Amino acid sequence: MTVTAVVLALDLLGIFAFAVNGALTAARKVRLDIVGILTLGMVTAVGGGMLRDVLIGAIPPLAFTYWPYLAVAAAGSMIAFFISRPPRFLNRAILVLDAAGLSLFCVAGAYRALNFGLDPGPAIVLGAVTAVGGGTIRDMMIREVPTILVGELYAIPALVGAAVAVAMVQDEVLGVPGAVIGALVCFGIRIAAIRYRLNAPTARTRLDGLS
């Protein structure tokens, strides 16, 4: 019960954050009409969770059975449509929103997978899939190489946050402390990665003359 409420709250916050951020990111890269912005905001916001729900067998996905999901995603996307070209001081807020969405989703996704009976390992992977899935589908739709493949640390904080949250589950009781600490760990790593431009090691850093 408790964890359901926690997962729900995290999910709705994350959906809003990702909808705004996803729609703004998309609008910066491609000339979009209002349907395009709504579509990409909503895909970013609920795409990762839908992918997770399909993969764990929670069908129809939450986004189609619990109306606030789609509504919050649509509202966030519409806000993005109207602010459209965010003033400079908002850029930082948008990055923080995205980090928040990442942190909330990785924990909510991992706990939902555990709830559906998956083992800890796959649950951690599915936490990360929930967190990065929506943005990845959005990037594929607008012909960008997805952030997780090339960017600063993005999937790693999600994996670590999900792993911490899963590790803190005791006697199979999902609890608030694990969720909060897992999300905070993910958030901390992600913000540090942005601030100090941390990158995961690349093969090419070891290979200079590669044609």
Next chain:
Amino acid sequence: MTVTAVVLALDLLGIFAFAVNGALTAARKVRLDIVGILTLGMVTAVGGGMLRDVLIGAIPPLAFTYWPYLAVAAAGSMIAFFISRPPRFLNRAILVLDAAGLSLFCVAGAYRALNFGLDPGPAIVLGAVTAVGGGTIRDMMIREVPTILVGELYAIPALVGAAVAVAMVQDEVLGVPGAVIGALVCFGIRIAAIRYRLNAPTARTRLDGLS
């Protein structure tokens, strides 16, 4: 019973229309071999319905349990392979075919979602997903930005048509009148959009100097 037959007929017609149109559209953008044309024609034709079926829990999807679906999709794609470079007077027919497929799929998809117990709101969204999903996957495969994101009115007629069809359901009995009128509304809006080059509002139309 009635509605199942209606959905079925709409679906098969839509599949044929989308297979021909999808394969031709793809062949115009990318140099494809016969497997590529067949694949893209079939993806366009049955991809949206498969996505819907997975999301509503109708697994395996109709396309894998009712053989005419794949057969009609393959036949439409082969026709596209052989006409390949359609004569000019066919271009209009192809656009009309596409509008027909859109109209048939949005209604069939929404009714099928209702049949599987989804609420009207998600059913309307899933009607639109059925209608635009296949073309969107095709566009992603050939590295085009999907029509729904940038094009003339495309998702909106599908949403409106699905909404009309869903609104005309009475006492939970899906019926022929709702299906026909919903499809006609979608078709009318889509054809008007093509003819008068109607577009959805874009964020950029409100922002001139955006770099």
Next chain:
Amino acid sequence: MTVTAVVLALDLLGIFAFAVNGALTAARKVRLDIVGILTLGMVTAVGGGMLRDVLIGAIPPLAFTYWPYLAVAAAGSMIAFFISRPPRFLNRAILVLDAAGLSLFCVAGAYRALNFGLDPGPAIVLGAVTAVGGGTIRDMMIREVPTILVGELYAIPALVGAAVAVAMVQDEVLGVPGAVIGALVCFGIRIAAIRYRLNAPTARTRLDGLS
């Protein structure tokens, strides 16, 4: 029992082959960090099987319920990360690995679909989807037009191999001989296609002056 063991062995071998090959192929096209290489190697290796499992209703997919799948995929991807720029003499080995993965997956996928009660026709299609699905998702993520659409014979050997394996099923007993011969047929066609640069017919070969 027998066939389960056979499918399992084929699957694990195919997963390893595809993980190494998929990660190397991706790294040649896009500048990736270690997360990107792991992601793409794993997507190539388990993506086709996940797509098949979702479409036949085997949810959660094997890759999330049987840990060796993800482990072997991760191991293969890590090997690819460390060899990174394979010496010339390995290039042939990599192509052969890929052909092996294709052959193993088309048979394993078709048999698994039959096991879940699908008809022979859809089972053959799903065998090919299993074989080419992972590489196709990988190509879409790195903005390449998928090999199946434009390349040398790739989907055709998978379809033929799956068809042979399905045709050799007797009295509904899936057996080792069908699996082995189906895989060998696929492998033989694929290797011949590489060696003699066989291509599927294209529409454009029949149409010279196409703008």
